[in-house]
Amino acid sequence: MKENLLIVWSNGDIELANKFPLLYASVILDREYWKTAHLMLWGPSILLVKDNKYIQDKIRQIQETGVKMSACIVCVEDYGAREELEKLGIEVTHTGEFLTKALKDETYSVLTI
Numbered sequence: 001m002k003e004n005l006l007i008v009w010s011n012g013d014i015e016l017a018n019k020f021p022l023l024y025a026s027v028i029l030d031r032e033y034w035k036t037a038h039l040m041l042w043g044p045s046i047l048l049v050k051d052n053k054y055i056q057d058k059i060r061q062i063q064e065t066g067v068k069m070s071a072c073i074v075c076v077e078d079y080g081a082r083e084e085l086e087k088l089g090i091e092v093t094h095t096g097e098f099l100t101k102a103l104k105d106e107t108y109s110v111l112t113i
Helices: 014-019 021-025 044-051 053-064 073-079 082-087 095-104
Strands: 004-009 036-041 068-072 091-093 108-112
Touching: 004 021, 004 095, 014 021, 014 044, 014 053, 021 036, 021 053, 036 044, 036 095, 044 053, 044 068, 044 073, 044 082, 053 068, 068 073, 068 095, 073 082, 073 091, 082 091, 091 095, 095 108
Parallel strands: 004 036, 004 108, 036 068, 068 091
Antiparallel strands: none
């Protein structure tokens, strides 16, 4: 049974970010849609989080609901965003490992944006 959700957010568009991954991630645990939820930042989404205070505030609010977060170490280093993301409590790691595990795990659904 799929009860865990991994959202892979790689788009840098602010309107898309607000209207889907951040909006959905902000309610999924409180509404008990999923047992666990993880928001993974990859590519241009990292720049959006690095440079936008409003998005940073949204990230903090989502984390308060229990959603875990990580970011691609290669992308973070390329964008010079390590300090900002670590201040937000976003784990900077080799996200490909977790993504592969989730894709192979029958208890996970993986959503890419």
